[in-house]
Amino acid sequence: MRVGPAPKPLRMTNPTVGTGPLGGIAIAPGSPGNGDVLAQRQVLVDGEPSSVSIRRLGGGRHVLLEAQVASRVVIEPETRGESGTSIREVLVDGFRFLVETEPERIAALRERATKGRAATAHLGPLQVKAIIPGKVVAISVGIGDTVTAGQQLLVVEAMKMQNELRAPKDGTIERVGVAVGVNIEIGDLLVVIN
Amino acid sequence: MTLEPAPFRRVLVANRGEIAVRIIRACHEMGMEAIAVYSDADAEAAHVRIADRAVRLGPPAPAESYLRIDLVVAAALATGAEAIHPGYGFLAERAAFARAVEDAGVVFVGPTSDAIEAVGDKLNARRLAARVGVPSVPGTLEPAPVDHPDRVGELISTARRIGFPLLVKAAAGGGGRGMRRVVHEEDLAAALVSGSREALSAFGDGSVYLEREILPARHIEVQLLADHHGNVVALGERDCSLQRRHQKLVEEAPAPGLTVEQRRHLHQLAVTMGSAAGLRNAATCEFLHDPAGNFWFLEVNTRLQVEHGVTELVSGVDIVREQFRIASGRALSPEVIDAGNRASRPASHAIEVRLSAEDPARAFAPTPGRVGRWTMPGGPGIRVDTHIEAGDRVPADYDNLIAKLMVHAHDRDSAIDRLRRALDEVEIGGVQTTLPFHRVVATSDAFRDARLSTGWVEEHWDGEAVRAEAVRRALLATGLASLDTGGAPAGPATGAGQVAGGAQQTQGRNGWRISARTHGADRWPS
Structure with missing residues (x-):
């Protein structure tokens, strides 16, 4: 089994706004909510105007009504994230997401930093970190080995399954941070590829 | 129907999770006491909570707790349990466990150790089926010689006869562990080795065999x-x-x-x-x-x-x-x-x-x-x-x-x-x-x-x-809900279900603040 990167929170810049793209959706200013209807907006979904409303049911439960289609959404109370962001757990269609809302000032800073990183990302060494806790049962590479993207690096056993970790890019193995038999936690450094 | 006496006075349930709870419930319905066993990861787990008594086995790792035959049998003897129900998984299909339970004079709730041995090994079961005329999936009836590189040629000709794609399966297997799907002949050797390795780690037995993949089925x-x-x-x-x-x-x-x-x-x-x-x-x-x-x-x-x-x-x-x-x-x-x-x-x-x-x-x-x-x-x-x-x-x-x-x-x-x-x-x-x-x-x-x-x-x-559709709706819903609760993230934490308050309504010109930029991004996979 191939496992991709661990899910990170969805990120949303301060949503207390009027117009602008929201995950491909434009929200136009509209009438403020009344009663239990929290918000009613005209939105553009794939360029088509549509009416969206959200209604509070209590206990974190909401009904999202979009183009006459209702879906149940649970929005849990927010918790404080790092550097002024707030994080809410949101349950939709059986999925759970962490929606991280960040103030605009921080979003702008982060975007600048990301742009700077993107320019140099293909050059520097890449640290491959554990995304599931488990036990290392096999290591297929050693320091100095040349690897190509998709090549197996090591095998981690978690929840009775063996998960193959593959190289995310071409490069040379600069460091192997674990040994066979070692128990690893999320975030532990496994391999460095340069 | 007449009331029959409980089959046993006290039963040890050698498992955890939902199945341990299910079995303990049956014990209680039948008027039997239920003894739970647990690892340190499960000290406060549901099966421990509902059992009449619970015995600690050891650290979280299954090999040091739920798979310890000696400890489970000792727990049964120490608590005076007359029978052990193994549930599924863990020791349920280990003939050695059933035998140890039998030898300790405790009733094993399941087939005899001999019967488990006879069919628990999938190769044995396939040979038995052949004897009684029950058609089994075409494939081999003996373990593949994984440790004999000199017999690779023989193995490949067998594989050709079965046909690709085929499956490498663990004789002691279950739940797909040790199983590998092989599409190309050249991948067979690697699949046998990795399948055998996984089988050895999961079941303590690295025997693997070949079976035709029947698809669709x-x-x-x-x-x-x-x-x-x-x-x-x-x-x-x-x-x-x-x-x-x-x-x-x-x-x-x-x-x-x-x-x-x-x-x-x-x-x-x-x-x-x-x-x-x-x-x-x-x-x-x-x-x-x-x-x-x-x-x-x-x-x-x-x-x-x-x-x-x-x-x-x-x-x-x-x-x-x-x-x-x-x-x-x-x-x-x-x-x-x-x-x-x-x-x-x-x-x-x-x-x-x-x-x-x-x-x-x-x-x-x-x-x-x-x-x-x-x-x-x-x-x-x-x-x-x-x-x-x-x-x-x-x-x-x-x-x-x-x-x-x-x-x-x-x-x-x-x-x-x-x-x-x-x-x-x-x-x-x-x-x-x-x-x-x-x-x-x-x-x-x-x-x-x-x-x-x-x-x-x-x-x-x-x-x-x-998922992408759910992400879209999650962002839309969160955005909309925040708009009218005035959920300024840097401000005091507001309950997500809060109705728009008067103070926040007046904060912006239209009841919410206007900003030049907003976006939601799904950062997965990054």
């Missing part, structure tokens, strides 16, 4: 009950075709679309295998059903199955209760004989979905963690077997099944309607589960039309697309 299995008086009864069959990585996701009883004659034939094949193997207690005979209508014997499971509940709902038999009765030497109850006679003409339908801590949009990768919000459905025709409540931890050390949701109705269509309704009521926070997948199954035309196959998940489940 349906996975259909027959529930057997057998007593010590020569009665072997098929309670009915289950269709468990919806699988990922050879682990079942959805099971239903009966298997849709079979004729009465097909059912009789299938049940007879299973009874033949059960009788030939000298099985006692509960067992399951698994088959592949190909589009031509053939049933190919796959393996025998000498234990209670995860999905036994759907058969209980349709047959009206409490299988765990019968297991205890059988283990105490009683003959199968008249209800069981009666249910066996009706098994080819089932009168209702049941479906089970496995809610597991895994991300269905990320190749069903495990997602251990702490459960947050936890709401299970109720109402007519619903059964939920679980060990979880809000705030419980799902440890990374064990199987990730957290709940079995079963629905029962007079026919399959009504059962699917009920399943869809029940899934709408489910709310699980804290860990990602297979819930999105099951919601798609319950509304799928292919499932409704009973177009079932072991390749169903690959054909009908596009996890990334389903």
